[in-house]
Amino acid sequence: MRKMRIAMAAMGAVAALTLSACGGDGGSSGGETQGGSAGGDKIRIGIKYDQPGLGYKSGNDFTGFDVDVAKYVANELGYSTDQIEFVESPSANRENMLSNGQVDMIFATYSITDERKKTVDFAGPYFVAGQDLLVSAENTDIKGPDDLNGKNLCSVTGSTSAQRIKDEHAENVNLLERPGYAECVTAMQSGQIDAVTTDDIILAGLAAQPNFKGKFKVVGNPFSEERYGVGLPKGTDQCADINAAINKMVESGAWEEALTANTEGVDYKFNEELNPPKPGDACA
Structure with a gap:
C-alpha cells in the first residue's frame, strides 16, 4: 500500500512539472493579438x-x-x-x-x-x-493626369481612380476597364492603352514582375494621398x-x-516628402 502511495505521488509530481512547462512562457511567441491568445502558437x-x-x-x-x-x-x-x-x-x-x-x-x-x-x-x-500613372518606358508625352486628353486610360472594374482623372484632370480621356491591373498592363504592352492608374506602389509592384520588367515606368507625379x-x-x-x-x-x-x-527594375521612387512614415504611439 505504501509503495502504491509513493508511486501515485511521483506521478502527480511529473504531471505538475509537465503542466508548469506547458504554461510557462508560451514558447517563442511573446506577443498578444486581439482575436488571438497571449503567446499563442499562431x-x-x-x-x-x-x-x-x-x-x-x-x-x-x-x-x-x-x-x-x-x-x-x-x-x-x-x-x-x-x-x-x-x-x-x-x-x-x-x-x-x-x-x-x-x-x-x-x-x-x-x-x-x-x-x-x-x-x-x-x-x-x-x-x-499616391495615385499615379504607369506608362511605357519610352513614353515622354505623359507626365501627369493633365496629359491624358485623347488618351486611353485603364483601371480595374469598379475602381474610382480613372473616373477621378476624367472628372478632375482630363475630361476627354477614354476610360477602359479590365478585371485586374495585370490585365491593364498586358493591354498596354500590346498598345491598346496609353496608361494605367492606381496607387503608385501598386503600379511599381506590377511593373517589377519578371514578364514586365524594364518595359514600364511610374510617372512619379502622385496626385492623391493614401x-x-x-x-x-x-x-x-x-x-x-x-x-x-x-x-x-x-x-x-x-x-x-x-x-x-x-520594386526592383522599375523606374520608381517613393514620395520622400511623405515617406518613410512616422507612426505615433497610439492608433492612427
Whole structure:
C-alpha cells in the first residue's frame, strides 16, 4: 500500500512539472493579438493574394512589401515566420474579418479613413501612397493626369481612380476597364492603352514582375494621398507596440530595403516628402 502511495505521488509530481512547462512562457511567441491568445502558437495576418510586389501568393510562398512589413512587425511582437498564418483578405471583406475575429491584423494596402475607423482601429501608417500613372518606358508625352486628353486610360472594374482623372484632370480621356491591373498592363504592352492608374506602389509592384520588367515606368507625379495602415480590431491595445516595430524597421533600414527589393527594375521612387512614415504611439 505504501509503495502504491509513493508511486501515485511521483506521478502527480511529473504531471505538475509537465503542466508548469506547458504554461510557462508560451514558447517563442511573446506577443498578444486581439482575436488571438497571449503567446499563442499562431498569429493570423490578412494580406492580398493578387497584388504582385505587395501581397502575392504563389503556391505556398507569400511575397511583397506588405508581407515583408507584416513579418517584421510579427517578429517584433514575438512571432517567428513559421508562426504566421497568412489569410486572404479582399478589400470588401476586411472590416468584417477583423470584427469577426477571422484575422488578428491586416496588411493589405488598407487606407486609413475616418469612415473605416468607426469599426476598426489602425496602427501606422507604414507607407503613404499616391495615385499615379504607369506608362511605357519610352513614353515622354505623359507626365501627369493633365496629359491624358485623347488618351486611353485603364483601371480595374469598379475602381474610382480613372473616373477621378476624367472628372478632375482630363475630361476627354477614354476610360477602359479590365478585371485586374495585370490585365491593364498586358493591354498596354500590346498598345491598346496609353496608361494605367492606381496607387503608385501598386503600379511599381506590377511593373517589377519578371514578364514586365524594364518595359514600364511610374510617372512619379502622385496626385492623391493614401495612408496604408495596419488594420486591427476595434479597441485593440496593440497600436503602440506595432508602431514601435514600424519605426524600428524604418530606422534600421529594413523598411527601405524591403521597398526596394519589391520594386526592383522599375523606374520608381517613393514620395520622400511623405515617406518613410512616422507612426505615433497610439492608433492612427
